[in-house]
Amino acid sequence: xxxxxxxxxxxxxxxxxxxxxxxxxxxxxxxxxxxxxxxxxxxxxxxxxxxxxxxxxxxxxxxxxxxxxxxxxxxxxxxxxxxxxxxxxxxxxxxxxxxxxxxxxxxxxxxxxxxxxxxxxxxxxxxxxxxxxxxxxxxxxxxxxxxxxxxxxxxxxxxxxxxxxxxxxxxxxxxxxxxxxxxxxxxxxxxxxxxxxxxxxxxxxxxxxxxxxxxxxxxxxxxxxxxxxxxxxxxxxxxxxxxxxxxxxxxxxxxxxxxxxxxxxxxxxxxxxxxxxxxxxxxxxxxxxxxxxxx
Amino acid sequence: xxxxxxxxxxxxxxxxxxxxxxxxxxxxxxxxxxxxxxxxxxxxxxxxxxxxxxxxxxxxxxxxxxxxxxxxxxxxxxxxxxxxxxxxxxxxxxxxxxxxxxxxxxxxxxxxxxxxxxxxxxxxxxxxxxxxxxxxxxxxxxxxxxxxxxxxxxxxxxxxxxxxxxxxxxxxxxxxxxxxxxxxxxxxxxxxxxxxxxxxxxxxxxxxxxxxxxxxxxxxxxxxxxxxxxxxxxxxxxxxxxxxxxxxxxxxxxxxxxxxxxxxxxxxxxxxxxxxxxxxxxxxxxxxxxxxxxxxxxxxxxxxxxxxxxxxxxxxxxxxxxxxxxxxxxxxxxxxxxxxxxxxxxxxxxxxxxxxxxxxxxxxxxxxxxxxxxxxxxxxxxxxx
Amino acid sequence: xxxxxxxxxxxxxxxxxxxxxxxxxxxxxxxxxxxxxxxxxxxxxxxxxxxxxxxxxxxxxxxxxxxxxxxxxxxxxxxxxxxxxxxxxxxxxxxxxxxxxxxxxxxxxxxxxxxxxxxxxxxxxxxxxxxxxxxxxxxxxxxxxxxxxxxxxxxxxxxxxxxxxxxxxxxxxxxxxxxxxxxxxxxxxxxxxxxxxxxxxxxxxxxxxxxxxxxxxxxxxxxxxxxxxxxxxxxxxxxxxxxxxxxxxxxxxxxxxxxxxxxxxxxxxxxxxxxxxxxxxxxxxxxxxxxxxxxx
Numbered sequence: 021x022x023x024x025x026x027x028x029x030x031x032x033x034x035x036x037x038x039x040x041x042x043x044x045x046x047x048x049x050x051x052x053x054x055x056x057x058x059x060x061x062x063x064x065x066x067x068x069x070x071x072x073x074x075x076x077x078x079x080x081x082x083x084x085x086x087x088x089x090x091x092x093x094x095x096x097x098x099x100x101x102x103x104x105x106x107x108x109x110x111x112x113x114x115x116x117x118x119x120x121x122x123x124x125x126x127x128x129x130x131x132x133x134x135x136x137x138x139x140x141x142x143x144x145x146x147x148x149x150x151x152x153x154x155x156x157x158x159x160x161x162x163x164x165x166x167x168x169x170x171x172x173x174x175x176x177x178x179x180x181x182x183x184x185x186x187x188x189x190x191x192x193x194x195x196x197x198x199x200x201x202x203x204x205x206x207x208x209x210x211x212x213x214x215x216x217x218x219x220x221x222x223x224x225x226x227x228x229x230x231x232x233x234x235x236x237x238x239x240x241x242x243x244x245x246x247x248x249x250x251x252x253x254x255x256x257x258x259x260x261x262x263x264x265x266x267x268x269x270x271x272x273x274x275x276x277x278x279x280x281x282x283x284x285x286x287x288x289x290x291x292x293x294x295x296x297x298x299x300x301x302x303x304x305x306x307x308x309x310x311x312x313x314x315x
Numbered sequence: 316x317x318x319x320x321x322x323x324x325x326x327x328x329x330x331x332x333x334x335x336x337x338x339x340x341x342x343x344x345x346x347x348x349x350x351x352x353x354x355x356x357x358x359x360x361x362x363x364x365x366x367x368x369x370x371x372x373x374x375x376x377x378x379x380x381x382x383x384x385x386x387x388x389x390x391x392x393x394x395x396x397x398x399x400x401x402x403x404x405x406x407x408x409x410x411x412x413x414x415x416x417x418x419x420x421x422x423x424x425x426x427x428x429x430x431x432x433x434x435x436x437x438x439x440x441x442x443x444x445x446x447x448x449x450x451x452x453x454x455x456x457x458x459x460x461x462x463x464x465x466x467x468x469x470x471x472x473x474x475x476x477x478x479x480x481x482x483x484x485x486x487x488x489x490x491x492x493x494x495x496x497x498x499x500x501x502x503x504x505x506x507x508x509x510x511x512x513x514x515x516x517x518x519x520x521x522x523x524x525x526x527x528x529x530x531x532x533x534x535x536x537x538x539x540x541x542x543x544x545x546x547x548x549x550x551x552x553x554x555x556x557x558x559x560x561x562x563x564x565x566x567x568x569x570x571x572x573x574x575x576x577x578x579x580x581x582x583x584x585x586x587x588x589x590x591x592x593x594x595x596x597x598x599x600x601x602x603x604x605x606x607x608x609x610x611x612x613x614x615x616x617x618x619x620x621x622x623x624x625x626x627x628x629x630x631x632x633x634x635x636x637x638x639x640x641x642x643x644x645x646x647x648x649x650x651x652x653x654x655x656x657x658x659x660x661x662x663x664x665x666x667x668x669x670x671x672x673x674x675x676x677x678x679x680x681x682x683x684x685x686x687x688x689x690x691x692x693x694x695x696x697x698x699x700x
Numbered sequence: 701x702x703x704x705x706x707x708x709x710x711x712x713x714x715x716x717x718x719x720x721x722x723x724x725x726x727x728x729x730x731x732x733x734x735x736x737x738x739x740x741x742x743x744x745x746x747x748x749x750x751x752x753x754x755x756x757x758x759x760x761x762x763x764x765x766x767x768x769x770x771x772x773x774x775x776x777x778x779x780x781x782x783x784x785x786x787x788x789x790x791x792x793x794x795x796x797x798x799x800x801x802x803x804x805x806x807x808x809x810x811x812x813x814x815x816x817x818x819x820x821x822x823x824x825x826x827x828x829x830x831x832x833x834x835x836x837x838x839x840x841x842x843x844x845x846x847x848x849x850x851x852x853x854x855x856x857x858x859x860x861x862x863x864x865x866x867x868x869x870x871x872x873x874x875x876x877x878x879x880x881x882x883x884x885x886x887x888x889x890x891x892x893x894x895x896x897x898x899x900x901x902x903x904x905x906x907x908x909x910x911x912x913x914x915x916x917x918x919x920x921x922x923x924x925x926x927x928x929x930x931x932x933x934x935x936x937x938x939x940x941x942x943x944x945x946x947x948x949x950x951x952x953x954x955x956x957x958x959x960x961x962x963x964x965x966x967x968x969x970x971x972x973x974x975x976x977x978x979x980x981x982x983x984x985x986x987x988x989x990x991x992x993x994x995x996x
Contacts (some may be wrong), residue, residue, distance in 0.1 A: 028798075028898040035795040036806050036932070044809050046821075049828050051837070065835040108720040115713030120706035127717045134728050136982050140927050140951050141974045144967050145734035146727055156730055188723035192454030208707070209367050214414035214461070215388035218707040222716075224413075227405040236816060247817030250955065251935035268823050268937060282826045288823050292816050299815035299961040303808060310871070311878050 039264050054078070054286035059283040069128040073282065081278075081287030085267040087261070093182075094264040095294070097252070098245030100183040105241045106234050109192030114222050116193070116209060117200040134190045139251060145183055177258040186245065192237050195309060200226070200235045236309030239302045243295040264291040317378040317391060317468030317501050318343040319364065324373035326359050326525075333359055334525045336373065341503065341518065346495050348504045350512040351522035352548070357505045358473055360522075364503060365394050365471050378468060388417075393462035396473040398478060399454045401446040401461075407433065408442040411460045432464040435494075450482045459491075463498065470495075472504040476511060488514055509549050513537070521545050539659075543666035546593050546659060552623060552634040554593045558663060560583040568592055570629045573608050578655045585660070590669065593659035596623060599635035600652040603644075607650035612643045626651060735975070738968035757969040766945060767953070767970070774950040777861060782918055784865040789872030790914070794902050796873075797880040807877065807918025814870040818863070818930030822938035826862045849939065853946020856939045858949050865936045868924065872917050879913035880906055923981050927951055927974060950974055 048068065052059050055074035060067060081087065097102040112131060116124050139146060149155070154173040162168050175181030211221045249265040256262050273279045299306050319341040326334040334356045341347045349357040362368040366374055366387035374381050382390045393414075402410050409416075412429045420428075425557045433439050436456040446454055455475060462470055472491070476484045492515055495502050506512055512519055521528040521536065521544075529541040540546035546554040559568035559575065563586025567574040573591065600607070601624065610626035610633065622637050628651060635651065643649065660669045743754045761767050792810055796803045813821070828834045831848040839846055849855040883906055891901045907914075925931060932951045935941060941948040941956065950970065958967035 025898055029800060032795045032798050032800055032898070033802075035791055036803065039788070039792040039795070039810060040806055043813050043866065043869060046824060046828055050824050053827060053834075062833045064833065064841060066834055066837065096638045103737060108723070109717040112720040115716040118706055118930075119710075119713040120708050121710045121713060123710055124713060127713070127721065130721060130724060134724055136978055137728070137732060137975060138923075138927050138929065138978075140929055140932055141954070142728070142731045142735055143955060143980065144964055144971065145731035145738065148734060148964075149731050151626060152778060153726075184723060185727040188720070188727040193720070204398055204400060206396040206398055207402070209365075210394070210396060210400035210402070210461075211413075212367065212387045212707075213365065213392070214465075215417040216413075218712055221707070225402060225404075229961060236701070237793050244814055247820075247933075248929070249817060249819045249936070250929065251726070254959065265817055265819055265933070268819055272823065272826075279833070279834065281830075285827060288820050292820050295815040295817070296812060299812060300808075303811060307811065307874055307878075310874060 025234050032105050050285050050289055050292075053282055054289050056282050058280045058282055061285075062279055074286065077282045077286035078290055080283045081271060081290065084283065085270045085287055086262075087264065087267060087287065087290055089260065090262055090264045090267040091290070091294075093261055094246055094291075096179055097182045097248070097263055098242045098294075100179060101186045101245035101248075102238050102241040104187040105192040106237050108187060109237070110196050110227070110230065110234075112193045113196030113200055114226060117197055118218065118221075131190045131193050134188065135194075139185065139189075143250060144253065150181050150185060150255060152311060166256055176253075176255055179261075181255045182252055182261070182263070183245070186248065186251065192241065195237050196230065196233060199230060203229070232305065232308070234290075235302065236305040239306040240309045243296065243306075246295045267291070319469065319501060319503070320374075320376040321360075321364075322374045322376070324360070324363065324375060325371045326356070326368065327371050328361065332525065333517040334363075334371075337527055339520060339527065339530065341501055343501055344499045346492070346502045346504065346515060346517040347520060348506060348512040348516035348518070349520045349522060350506060350509060350548075351528075353507055353524045354524075356520050356525040357507075361394075361471050361473055361503060361505045364390075364431075364469070364569075365392050366390050367394075391468040393465050393467035393469070394473065395455075395458045395462050396477045397474040398445075399475075401454055401457055402563060403446055405445070406442065407438060407444050407446070407449070407457050410446065410457055411464055414461065414465045424456055427462060432460045435463060435497075435521055436460045436490075451479050452487065455479060455487055456695055459494070463494070468500055470498075470500050470502040472502065472506075475504075476506070477508070484511075491515065509551070513549075521548065523548075539594075539668070543591055543593065543661045543669050546661070548593055552596050554595050554659070555599065555628075555631070555633040556591050556593045556661075557631050557633075559590055559592050561588050561590060562589065570631075573629050575608060575653055575658075576655050577658060577660075581658075581660060585669065589663040591661040591663055591666070592653075593661060594653050594657055596634040597636040598652070598654060598657040599633065601635055601641060602638050602650035602652050604648040604650055607652035610651040612645050612647040612649060614645050615643055733967045735971050738965050739972045742965050753965075757965045758972075761966055761969045762971075764887070766948070769945055770948045770950050770953040771947070773857065773948055774926055776857060777931070777947075777949055778855055778922050780861045781864040781868065781925040782921040784861065785868040785872045786876075786914065786917055788865065788869040789874075789876050789917070790907075790910075792869070792873050792907065793876035793880055796877055797906075798898060810873050811870045813867050814874075816867060818867060818928075818933035819937035821867050822860070822863050822934045822936075825866070826861065829859055831864065849943075851943060853942075853944050856943055856946045860934050860938050864925065864931070867930060867934075868921065872921065875913055875917055876910060879910045883909050889964075892931055902904055919981055919984060923978060927978060 049066070051074075052068050052070045053066075054077055055070040055072065056067070057071065057073050060071060112127065116128050116131070151174045152172065153175055158168070178205065187237065207225060210223060211225055216224060248263070252263045252266055256266065268288065268291065271284045273281060273284060319339075321339040324334060324337045325332065337356075337360060349360065351357045359368055362366055363370050364377075366382065366385060368417070370383050374383060376382065377390055377392070402413065405413065408429050411432055412425045415425045415428065429442070430439065433442055436459050438453065438456050438460060441449065441453060446457065449457065454476075458475065459533075475491075476487055477565060479487060488511060491502075504511075504515055516533050518530065519533045519536050520530050523544050529536055530682050531539075536545060537549055540549065540554070543556055547556065557570055557575075559570045559573075561568050561577065561582055562574070563582045565574065566577060566579050566582035568577050568590070569575075577592075608628065610628045613625040613627050613632055616623040616625070621639055622643075624635050624637050624643055626635065626649065628635050633651065637643070642679075661667055718732075739757055740752060740754060742751050742757065792806075796807050796810075814826075829836055829847070831837065831840050831845075831850065836847045840848070845851070847855060851860040887905055887909075888901055891905050896904065909941070931949055932955060935947050935949050937950045939947040941952050951974070954967045954970045954974070957970065958962050961967075
C-alpha cells in the first residue's frame with residue numbers, strides 16, 4: 021500500500037523507540053552495572069557506560085553463589101521438564117485426537133481441567149504429595165486390606181521431585197492437539213489403507229510431522245523449566261540440588277554487608293542468559309509455540 | 316481382480332440415515348462410476364467398501380468374502396483420495412513404497428518395485444522429491460502409484476480429479492482409463508462430474524439422497540433416464556422438463572396454452588393424467604414463428620461449436636441447441652418443435668420414468684426399447700435395477 | 701470438531717495417555733482433593749489426626765484484616781499489571797504492524813524480557829529502581845524520599861507492578877501483533893481508500909477487530925497477576941511482601957502462611973478462595989470466547 025504519511029511515520033518511530041527504552045533499557049542498565057566496580061555502580065548519577073569489570077564480577081558471582089552446581093541443576097531440570105513434556109504430551113494428544121472411543125473425552129477433560137489451577141495455588145498439598153509419594157498407595161492398601169504399611173517414599177531433594185509435578189499439566193498436550201487437528205483426515209486414512217496400525221501411524225507419520233511443533237514446545241518448556249522459582253525452593257534443601265533461581269538469594273547484598281551490586285547483577289546476568297539465548301535464537305519457534313499453545 | 320456385492324447396505328450417523336439400503340453388484344474387472352450430487356452418500360459408500368466407515372446394516376462382499384468386520388488392509392483395496400493424502404515428509408519413493416514397508420517387504424525387493432510403479436505412472440525421474448515439490452498432476456500420479464504398487468483387487472477413487480485444472484483433468488481421465496485396461500482390477504470411481512462419469516464408466520451408478528436412482532451403461536442412462544433426477548443430472552445443459560396433462564382425445568400434452576403432440580400410445584395409456592414431459596435440448600428444433608409451439612427467445616449462449624438458445628416456453632425456460640447459422644436475438648418470437656419420439660414421460664409426483672408399451676403396436680419410448688416386450692398395455696414406473 | 705478418521709481401539713489410547721494421566725492424577729487431582737480436605741479440617745502440621753472444623757478455617761481467614769489487605773493488594777497488582785501490559789503491548793503492536801523499516805528488529809527485541817524469570821527480573825529492578833543507587837538516586841537527591849520502595853508500601857507495589865509489566869508486555873505484544881496481522885489487509889486498504897490515515901485506521905478498524913484478543917489477554921493477565929508463577933517470584937525477590945504487607949499478594953501470603961507459619965489449614969482455605977476466583981475467570985473466558993478451546 022503506497023501512502024505517504026510522514027507525521028504518522030515519525031510518531032510510529034517515536035513509539036517504537038520508547039518501547040525500546042522501556043523494554044531493552046533495563047538490560048542495558050544491568051549490563052552496564054555488571055561491568056563496573058563497586059564504587060562506580062553505587063555512584064550517583066548512574067553511569068550508563070559499560071566498564072571493563074564484567075568478567076571479574078561474573079567470576080566473583082560464580083564462586084559466591086556456587087553457580088556451577090546451580091547452572092547444571094537448572095539445566096538438568098529444564099531439560100527433563102522439556103523432554104518429559106514433549107514426549108508425554110505427544111502420546112496423550114494422539115490418544116485424544118485419533119481414536120474413536122468414549123474414553124478420549126474423559127482423557128480430554130482430565131487433562132483440560134489442569135489448565136485451571138496453576139501450581140502456585142495448590143502448592144501446599146502438591147508439596148505434601150511429593151513429600152510423601154507413597155500415601156495414596158498406603159491408603160489404598162489400608163482401605164483394601166486393613167494393614168497399615170509404613171513405607172515412606174519422598175521426592176524431596178531429587179530431580180524427579182523437581183520435574184514430575186511440572187510435567188503434570190496440559191500446555192503441551194493442547195499444542196499437539198491443535199496441530200493434529202489441522203492434519204487432513206485422509207492422512208490417517210491413507211496410512212490405514214496402506215496397512216499401518218495406530219502405533220505405526222504415530223511413529224511413521226505424526227512424530228516426523230510434529231517436528232516444528234516439538235521445537236516450539238521445547239523452547240517454551242525450557243524457559244518455563246529454567247525459570248521455576250517457588251517449586252525448587254520447596255523441594256530442595258540439599259545445596260547439591262539447588263537451582264539458579266535459588267542462588268539468587270545468595271547474590272543479594274546483605275543489609276550490613278558491602279553493596280556490591282555489580283557482582284549481584286553480573287550473577288543475575290549469568291542466570292538470565294540461557295533462557296534469553298533460547299528465546300533469541302529460536303524466537304520463531306518460541307513465538308509460534310506461545311501463540312498456538314494459548315488458543 | 317475381485318467382484319463386489321453390496322447387499323441392503325445402510326449407514327446412519329446417530330439418528331440421521333445417509334444410505335437407505337443399497338444393493339449393487341460389480342463384476343470383476345469392471346470400471347464402475349458412482350455419480351451423484353454432493354451429500355448423496357456416494358463417498359460414504361466408497362469408504363464403506365474401503366473399510367474406513369462402519370457399516371450400519373447390510374453386507375459388503377469382496378471376492379465372495381463378507382468384509383464388514385475386516386480392517387482396510389485385509390480387504391485388498393487401494394484408494395486414491397481427493398486431496399491425494401500424500402505423506403508430506405516422505406519422498407515420492409517412500410510414499411509409493413510405504414505400504415510395502417508396512418507389510419515388511421525387504422528394502423532390496425521394494426526398490427525395483429517402486430521404480431517400476433513410478434515408471435508406469437511416469438514419475439521415474441521424481442523419486443527423490445518431496446510431495447511439496449510436485450505439481451498437482453504429479454501428486455495425483457504419486458497417489459495412483461501408491462495404490463498400484465499393492466496390486467490390489469479393487470481400486471477405489473474418491474473424486475481424484477476434482478482438484479486438478481480442466482486440461483489436466485482430461486489427460487488424467489484418459490490415463491486412469493488406460494491404467495484400468497492395463498491392470499484390469501475392479502475400479503470404483505466416485506465423482507460428481509457427469510463428463511468424467513460418462514467417459515470412464517463401464518457401469519454407471521447414479522445416486523441421490525442415499526438411494527440408487529439408476530444403474531446401467533452410460534449411454535443407456537443418458538437415453539433412458541429412470542427419473543427426472545437422473546434426467547436433469549446427466550446431460551449439459553440438462554433435459555428440459557415441463558409439467559403437462561395428457562389429453563387423450565387430441566393426443567397432446569397440455570401446459571397452459573401449449574399443446575405438445577405426444578405419441579398416440581402414450582395419449583391412450585395416460586389420458587387425463589398429470590405427467591412431467593422431458594426432452595433433451597439437442598432434440599428440440601427451432602422453427603420460424605407460427606410453426607410448432609410458440610416460444611420467446613430469452614437469451615443465447617455462444618459455445619463456439621454451436622449455440623444454446625434459452626426460450627420462454629409456457630411457464631418454463633427451455634434450452635435448445637441450434638446450429639451456428641441461425642441468428643436469434645432476445646425477444647424474438649420463434650416456434651419450437653418437440654419430436655414426439657424423443658419425449659420422455661415421468662410420473663408427476665414420484666418423478667419415475669413411465670414406459671408405455673402396447674401389445675399391438677409395440678410402441679415405446681426412447682430409442683432402445685428393451686422393455687417393450689411386456690405383453691400388456693399399461694403403464695409402470697421402471698425401477699432402478 | 702471431531703476427526704473422522706479415527707482408529708478403533710480402547711486399550712491403545714489408554715496405554716498412550718497413561719503416563720501423563722498418572723502424573724496428573726498424582727500431582728494434580730490428589731493435591732486438589734487435599735486442598736479441599738485441609739480447608740475444612742484442622743491438622744497439626746507434624747502428625748496427629750485431622751479434625752473436621754467446618755467453615756472455621758474460612759471464618760478465621762476472613763476475620764483477619766491482613767487477609768483482606770492481601771486481597772486488595774492482589775486486586776491492585778493484577779488490575780494495574782493487566783492494564784499496563786495490554787496498553788504497552790497494544791501500542792507497540794500497532795506501531796510494529798505498520799511494517800516500517802526496522803520494525804522487524806524491534807519486534808525481535810520486545811520479546812526478550814519475557815525470557816527472564818520473575819525473581820531474576822525482580823532482583824535486577826531492585827537495583828535499577830533502588831532509592832540509593834541506579835536510576836532513581838538522582839531524583840531522590842533533589843527531592844529526598846521522593847521514591848523509596850523500602851519504606852513506602854505504595855512505592856513497593858508500584859515497583860513490583862513495573863517488574864510485572866516489564867516482563868509481560870512482550871507477551872501481550874506477541875499476541876496482539878499476531879492478532880493485527882490476521883486482520884485482512886483488504887480492510888485497512890479499503891479504509892485507506894476512504895481517506896483515513898494510520899491512526900484513524902488503528903482506532904476505527906484494527907482495535908475493534910482485536911477485541912477477542914484483547915479480551916483473551918485481559919483474562920490471561922488477570923489470572924497471571926493473581927496466581928502466576930512469576931507473581932510469587934517477583935514479590936518474593938523484590939520486596940518480600942513488604943514493607944508492612946504493602947506487596948503481600950494472595951499467593952505470597954498463602955505460601956508464607958503454609959511454610960513459614962505452618963498453618964496448612966488456613967493456607968488451604970485461602971487457596972480455595974483463590975481457586976474459586978480462577979474458576980470464575982476461566983468460566984468467563986469459556987462463556988465469551990469459546991473459540992479459544994474448540995473441544996468438540
